[in-house]
Amino acid sequence: SQQGEEDPQALSIQEGENATMNCSYKTSINNLQWYRQNSGRGLVHLILIRSNEREKHSGRLRVTLDTSKKSSSLLITASRAADTASYFCATDANSGNTPLVFGKGTRLSVIA
Amino acid sequence: NAGVMQNPRHLVRRRGQEARLRCSPMKGHSHVYWYRQLPEEGLKFMVYLQKENIIDESGMPKERFSAEFPKEGPSILRIQQVVRGDSAAYFCASSPRTGNTGELFFGEGSRLTVL
Numbered sequence: 001s002q003q004g005e006e007d008p009q010a011l012s013i014q015e016g017e018n019a020t021m022n023c024s025y026k027t028s029i030n031n032l033q034w035y036r037q038n039s040g041r042g043l044v045h046l047i048l049i050r051s052n053e054r055e056k057h058s059g060r061l062r063v064t065l066d067t068s069k070k071s072s073s074l075l076i077t078a079s080r081a082a083d084t085a086s087y088f089c090a091t092d093a094n095s096g097n098t099p100l101v102f103g104k105g106t107r108l109s110v111i112a
Numbered sequence: 113n114a115g116v117m118q119n120p121r122h123l124v125r126r127r128g129q130e131a132r133l134r135c136s137p138m139k140g141h142s143h144v145y146w147y148r149q150l151p152e153e154g155l156k157f158m159v160y161l162q163k164e165n166i167i168d169e170s171g172m173p174k175e176r177f178s179a180e181f182p183k184e185g186p187s188i189l190r191i192q193q194v195v196r197g198d199s200a201a202y203f204c205a206s207s208p209r210t211g212n213t214g215e216l217f218f219g220e221g222s223r224l225t226v227l
Contacts, residue, residue: 033215042116042203042218043155088154090216099145099168100216104154 004032004089004103012109019076021106023089024069032065033090033100034074043088046074081112114139117186118204118219125194126227133222136186137206144187145216146179149201158202161187194226 007022023032031050035043049056049065049072056063062075076083086107090100117136125131137144142163147155157171161181172179176194181187191198201223205216 035218042220043205043216044218045215048215099157099160099171101157102147102155 004091004101006087006089006103006106008106009104010107010109012111013079015079015081015110015112017079019079019083019108019110021074021087021108023072023074023103025072025089025091026070027091027093029067029091029093031092032063032072034061034063034072035088035090035102037086037088037105039085046087076108079108079110081110084108084110116141116204116206116217116219118202118222120222121220122223122225124225124227127195128193131191131194131198131224133189133191133202133204133224134186135189135204135206135219137204138208138217141206141208141217143207143209144181145205145207146187146189147203147205149203149221155203158189191224194224196226199224199226 004023004025013019029051031048033048034046036046037043047058047061047063049063051067060077065072086105088102088105090102092100116138119134144161146158148158149155159172159179160168164183176192178190201221203218203221205218207216
């Protein structure tokens with residue numbers, strides 16, 4: 001079963017607005033990552049946040065992690081039409097050499 | 113620096129045929145992962161390989177699917193006797209480090225259509 005579940009499944013906003021996507025997971029983790037996928041393309045890594053971190057920034061991206069609630073959020077500020085894509089969270093189980101497990105993603109549409 | 117290279121990008125097979133998907137990891141990366149993505153779905157882990165070794169194949173169907181990463185050459189995901197349900201995008205990712213402590217670098221995927 002999926003480890004991470006993103007919410008909402010789809011999000012449509014106007015250019016310039018902020019977009020917030022959430023991810024919940026089930027087991028303890030070492031780190032949580034967010035990836036972006038443009039239609040028909042491969043995934044591109046956006047940001048990684050470790051389990052001992054609470055917030056991280058990268059350009060217009062802000063990621064938070066709440067390990068007590070087993071949840072993370074990705075905020076994209078001042079969105080642009082080029083931000084239109086699917087966004088996935090990925091987690092690694094905090095036990096052994098397990099692969100990244102991806103959620104089903106949030107499809108973001110930014111309307112110009 | 114070339115990224116992860118996958119080919120073919122698109123593959124059409126009839127039921128019962130074989131599909132072979134190839135993946136060349138980024139230079140210097142010795143860890144390869146294969147994921148499958150159905151339309152409007154997330155990625156499902158299939159198999160994790162290092163050179164000449166299968167480390168974790170817990171996500172791979174027991175029959176018809178196999179993967180290898182030989183000492184020389186690309187990693188191969190092989191699907192024998194394909195069925196319509198195998199139609200999906202298959203993504204390869206590589207990393208330089210053991211397991212999951214860092215980011216994965218993905219290829220553009222191979223899209224398999226089974227007629």
